[in-house]
Amino acid sequence: xxxxxxxxxxxxxxxxxxxxxxxxxxxxxxxxxxxxxxxxxxxxxxxxxxxxxxxxxxxxxxxxxxxxxxxxxxxxxxxxxxxxxxxxxxxxxxxxxxxxxxxxxxxxxxxxxxxxxxxxxxxxxxxxxxxxxxxxxxxxxxxxxxxxxxxxxxxxxxxxxxxxxxxxxxxxxxxxxxxxxxxxxxxxxxxxxxxxxxxxxxxxxxxxxxxxxxxxxxxxxxxxxxxxxxxxxxxxxxxxxxxxxxxxxxxxxxxxxxxxxxxxxxxxxxxxxxxxxxxxxxxxxxxxxxxxxxxxxxxxxxxxxxxxxxxxxxxxxxxxxxxxxxxxxxxxxxxxxxxxxxxxxxxxxxxxxxxxxxxxxxxxxxxxxxxxxxxxxxxxxxxxxxxxxxxxxxxxxxxxxxxxxxxxxxxxxxxxxxxxxxxxxxxxxxxxxxxxxxxxxxxxxxxxxxxxxxxxxxxxxxxxxxxxxxxxxxxxxxxxxxxxxxxxxxxxxxxxxxxxxxxxxxxxxxxxxxxxxxxxxxxxxxxxxxxxxxxxxxxxxxxxxxxxxxxxxxxxxxxxxxxxxxxxxxxxxxxxxxxxxxxxxxxxxxxxxxxxxxxxxxxxxxxxxxxxxxxxxxxxxxxxxxxxxxxxxxxxxxxxxxxxxxxxxxxxxxxxxxxxxxxxxxxxxxxxxxxxxxxxxxxxxxxxxxxxxxxxx
Numbered sequence: 223x224x225x226x227x228x229x230x231x232x233x234x235x236x237x238x239x240x241x242x243x244x245x246x247x248x249x250x251x252x253x254x255x256x257x258x259x260x261x262x263x264x265x266x267x268x269x270x271x272x273x274x275x276x277x278x279x280x281x282x283x284x285x286x287x288x289x290x291x292x293x294x295x296x297x298x299x300x301x302x303x304x305x306x307x308x309x310x311x312x313x314x315x316x317x318x319x320x321x322x323x324x325x326x327x328x329x330x331x332x333x334x335x336x337x338x339x340x341x342x343x344x345x346x347x348x349x350x351x352x353x354x355x356x357x358x359x360x361x362x363x364x365x366x367x368x369x370x371x372x373x374x375x376x377x378x379x380x381x382x383x384x385x386x387x388x389x390x391x392x393x394x395x396x397x398x399x400x401x402x403x404x405x406x407x408x409x410x411x412x413x414x415x416x417x418x419x420x421x422x423x424x425x426x427x428x429x430x431x432x433x434x435x436x437x438x439x440x441x442x443x444x445x446x447x448x449x450x451x452x453x454x455x456x457x458x459x460x461x462x463x464x465x466x467x468x469x470x471x472x473x474x475x476x477x478x479x480x481x482x483x484x485x486x487x488x489x490x491x492x493x494x495x496x497x498x499x500x501x502x503x504x505x506x507x508x509x510x511x512x513x514x515x516x517x518x519x520x521x522x523x524x525x526x527x528x529x530x531x532x533x534x535x536x537x538x539x540x541x542x543x544x545x546x547x548x549x550x551x552x553x554x555x556x557x558x559x560x561x562x563x564x565x566x567x568x569x570x571x572x573x574x575x576x577x578x579x580x581x582x583x584x585x586x587x588x589x590x591x592x593x594x595x596x597x598x599x600x601x602x603x604x605x606x607x608x609x610x611x612x613x614x615x616x617x618x619x620x621x622x623x624x625x626x627x628x629x630x631x632x633x634x635x636x637x638x639x640x641x642x643x644x645x646x647x648x649x650x651x652x653x654x655x656x657x658x659x660x661x662x663x664x665x666x667x668x669x670x671x672x673x674x675x676x677x678x679x680x681x682x683x684x685x686x687x688x689x690x691x692x693x694x695x696x697x698x699x700x701x702x703x704x705x706x707x708x709x710x711x712x713x714x715x716x717x718x719x720x721x722x723x724x725x726x727x728x729x730x731x732x733x734x735x736x737x738x739x740x741x742x743x744x745x746x747x748x749x750x751x752x753x754x755x756x757x758x759x760x761x762x763x764x765x766x767x768x769x770x771x772x773x774x775x776x777x778x779x780x781x782x783x784x785x786x787x788x789x790x791x792x793x794x795x796x797x798x799x800x801x802x803x804x805x806x807x808x809x810x811x812x813x814x815x816x817x818x819x820x821x822x823x824x825x826x827x828x829x830x831x832x833x834x835x836x837x838x839x840x841x842x843x844x845x846x847x848x849x850x851x852x853x854x855x856x857x858x859x860x861x862x863x864x865x866x867x868x869x870x871x872x873x874x875x876x877x878x879x880x881x882x883x884x885x886x887x888x889x890x891x892x893x894x895x896x897x898x899x900x901x902x903x904x905x906x907x908x909x910x911x912x913x914x915x916x917x918x919x
Contacts, residue, residue, distance in 0.1 A: 277360030280378040283406075284414035294389055296380040299354065299399045302388070310353040310362070312398040320401050321509035321544070323390035327418035330408060331391065331507035332483035333426035334401065336460040336563075343565075346372070347430050348400060364407040367432035369636045369710055370583055375407040382415075390415065394509060423462035423483045425681055427563035431460065434581070434632040434712055436562045436684040440554055448500045448550055451489045457579075460563040461486040463504070465556060469908050477514040478556045483507070486560070487545075490536060494527040502553045503536075506544040513546045515556075564630065566714060579630070579714035582721045584609060588645075588700055588707045590820065596703030597677060598650065599850065603699065604663040608724040609711055611694040612657065617716050626688040630714040633698045634682040635707055646701035646891075647709070648677030649685055654693040660724040661695050677701040679891070695724070702824040706816070741830035742823045745781035752777070756815060765810040770795040778877070782830075786838050789876035797882060801889035818885075825884045829877055839874040848880070854887050 277298070299308035320335045322328055337344050352362050360379055365372050381402055382389040391405040408429070409415045424435030440463070443450050454461060468480030488503035501517060517524045519540050525533065538547065548556070566581030586607050588594035595605030613627035633649050650671035652661060661669065675685040677700065698711055713721035747755060756765065759773040771792050778787040800808050802818045810818065832848035833840055840848055846861055856864070868883045869875055875883065894905060 278378050279380070280361070280376070280410070283377060283410050294382045294384055297383050298360065298379050299381070302381075302383065302386070303397050306397055308354045308399055309395075309397050310403075311400045312393075312395050320507050321392050321394060322507050323388060323392055324384075325390045325415060325418060326420055327391075327405070328507050329421040329423045329483045330405070330418055330426040332462045332485050332505075333423045333430060333460065333563075334404065335485040335505050335507050336423075336427065336462060336487065337430050340458070340460075343431055348404060362403050362407070364404055366408065366411055366429045368411075368429065369634070369708075370585065372432075373411075375411050377403065377407045377410055379403060381406065422561065423464075424561040424563060427460050427462070427561070428634075428682065431563055431565065433460070433563040433565045434579075434630055434684060434714055435682055436564065436630070436632075436686070438560050438562065440557055440560055443560075447554065448489050448502075451486065451502070454562060455489065458565040460565075462561045463553075463557045463559060464561075465558050466905070467558065473511065474556070476556065477512055477518075479506070479511060483561075484557070492528060492536065493532055494524070496527055499524075500550050501536075501547040502550060503545065503547050504553075506546075509544040510542050512542050512544065513548050513552075513556075515552055516549055517547045517552075519546050564714060579716070580719075581712055581714050583710060583712045584721070584723050586698065586709045586711055586723070588705060588709070590704040590706050590823075594700065594704050594706060596705070596824070597648070597699055597701055598666075598671075600703055602703045603697075604661075604666050605703075606697050606699045608660050609696040609698075609713075610654065610658060610720070610722050610724055611651065611696055611713060612720040613689055613694065613715070614691050614719060616691060617688070626690055627719060628688045628716045629686075629719070630712075631685045631687070631696055632682055632710075632712040632714070633684075634710045634712070636709060644679065644681075645705055645707045646677040646679045647683055647698065647707075648675050648701070649683070649696060649698040650674040651685070651687065651689075652695045652697070654695045657693045658724075659693075661697075679893075696721075702821065703827070704824050705820045742826035745778075745783045745826050745830060746823060747777050747780060752819060756812065760815070763812055765799070765815050766808070767792060767796040767799045770799055770810070774878075783826075783838055783877050786877040789870075790878040794878055794882040798885050801885050821885065821888065822881060825881055826877075828884075829880050837874075839870070839876055840880060842869060842873045842875070845875050845880070845883075849884070849887070854884070854891070856887070 302308070320331050320338070322331050337347065347365055349363055349365065361376055362379060364375050364377075366375060367373075379399070381399075388402055391402045393399070393401050405418075406415075408426070409418055411429075412418060422437070424437060427433060428435045440447070451461065462483050463486050464483050465474075465478055465480050468474065473479045485505040485507070486502060487505055490501055490503070492499050492501050504513070506512065512519060514521060516522055519538065520542060525538070525540075536547070539545075564579055566579045588606070593605055593607050595602035597603065611629070611631075613629065615627065616625045617628050631649060631651070633647055635645055635647055651673040652666075652669050652671055655661065655665060672689065672694070673685060673687045675683060696711070696713075698709060700707060715721075746752070755773050755777060756763075759765075759776075760769045765773070771790065771794075774790055774795065775787045778784065778790070796808075798818060799810055802814055802821075803810055828848045829840065832844045834844065842865055845864060846856070849856060864875075864883065865873065868879055870879070
């Protein structure tokens with residue numbers, strides 16, 4: 223296969239992975255050099271990254287086009303504090319130091335407010351001993367947990383300002399800067415400030431603690447919600463909550479903001495003149511906009527029934543500082559979801575009154591054609607990795623008549639924000655045949671999972687369970703076979719029970735099935751040939767819709783589906799690009815193209831298996847079963863739309879048409895699941911989000 227000599231063609235996979243990021247990085251380096259003076263480092267980092275004043279400048283920080291387009295000035299804290307010198311931390315770092323700026327990152331700030339309640343946890347993220355006095359060089363260090371290890375992030379203290387005010391996160395104390403510098407470090411970790419627009423508190427809580435996160439609906443706490451919340455707080459859990467019903471960050475008549483993250487920081491039994499009442503304390507990271515219903519800080523007459531001593535014990539203050547109390551019944555009515563971050567024994571802070579979880583962590587990898595078998599509904603499920611779970615010690619819970627062992631299994635996919643590779647993931651738990659014995663393909667055909675979690679489009683998904691003592695096998699999977707992805711599997715138990723991976727060679731040795739080749743191998747180019755096609759058709763490692771059209775046309779012509787390329791339209795390729803593109807640029811780099819290609823391979827398998835007569839088309843009656851084998855099951859009403867919208871005049875679906883149909887369904891399902899945090903089957907979005915979702919697809 224020949225490769226075009228026009229333009230600059232990448233020669234390695236690493237070169238293919240970063241053209242867009244390199245472009246943005248070079249713009250940031252030039253821009254920072256122009257503004258602050260000094261010489262930016264070259265691509266080999268040979269120039270010392272300091273400005274004319276000798277202070278550190280972080281030329282690697284992704285400034286982002288959104289700030290280049292605004293009238294933003296970058297200033298150091300010493301330029302913002304005229305009357306008195308800046309301080310890193312003033313009177314201790316607290317939740318009250320977190321006030322949101324012009325960035326939709328309340329999810330991060332809510333997690334940060336919760337973290338600040340636990341001094342030992344915060345010190346791990348914000349190393350002590352830093353400041354603007356001795357040893358100050360214009361830089362600060364922070365630490366974040368990333369997929370099993372703590373990473374140190376260094377940033378300069380140049381902060382975006384507008385009209386002399388910090389543009390993003392700020393502390394109410396104008397001389398205090400730990401929280402806004404931490405926000406900048408987290409932005410650097412994720413790819414820039416704009417990468418923090420919209421997210422979920424449980425993601426930030428995991429990054430700042432290494433804990434296991436879980437999303438639950440308030441309604442799932444059917445009985446004794448205060449007791450459950452107190453138990454979680456005693457075990458050191460960080461808790462956030464939100465209401466997802468209304469338009470983004472618009473408030474209801476009692477002041478609760480829709481789709482806005484609050485920190486839950488306390489549950490207290492309060493003595494009143496009419497008897498005891500249980501209250502929940504919440505914190506709004508905006509530093510204002512409080513609850514205006516019963517027990518409101520500003521207008522709640524209920525506080526007149528509480529003694530001054532009791533109010534001092536609670537730390538209640540009558541001002542709009544973002545922190546407020548509400549009754550449990552009002553909490554149930556106004557908040558829908560709870561996001562938890564469970565702390566393990568190696569992470570919990572001293573002083574935790576409850577016994578934290580014991581955690582075991584394992585790294586894993588779904589490798590195409592080797593260990594990426596996809597869901598249970600397909601024929602390659604047995605290829606997925608297996609992990610042994612041994613539960614021998616029962617919980618110390620006298621109210622549990624069945625004497626079971628409680629546990630959590632957390633499955634987290636890695637590097638999704640930076641790579642754009644986001645899979646829909648799930649897991650199943652099976653009764654093992656014996657200790658340390660993997661399940662064979664025959665076992666999996668005859669066994670039903672004792673517990674399972676359907677695949678969802680989230681960075682981390684958590685299975686909570688309680689099983690009788692015994693030996694079990696955990697199988698994590700992605701929604702489609704042959705998808706590459708790296709993951710972490712963490713098992714949390716109440717006591718030190720055991721969890722360990724099953725060696726892949728043992729799984730292979732017990733597999734007596736004769737592995738049938740993937741049908742797509744006869745229809746699509748090999749991995750090496752695909753890489754060459756990408757280099758040939760995608761100039762400088764960037765794949766636009768027209769590039770994809772030419773690439774797919776040549777790819778289809780060389781296999782058993784030759785001739786189908788005449789049904790491939792440029793509009794198909796436009797949709798495929800924008801539905802996979804995670805950066806909003808309508809182009810794919812090499813990682814983005816690989817994500818699309820893995821999907822195409824899996825859908826090609828489904829197409830060929832169900833093309834019974836070899837016509838290179840699916841009859842309308844075959845489409846539903848082909849979709850189901852690829853992990854997508856639709857009801858009859860949706861299938862009627864498929865017949866009207868995606869078939870040819872003879873009521874068949876061509877191969878390119880099937881790829882287009884599957885891409886559309888897969889993308890819309892994943893986007894819905896990303897919005898449906900609590901798994902309620904309903905979502906709420908703003909008008910702007912709706913237009914973005916419908917127009918850019």
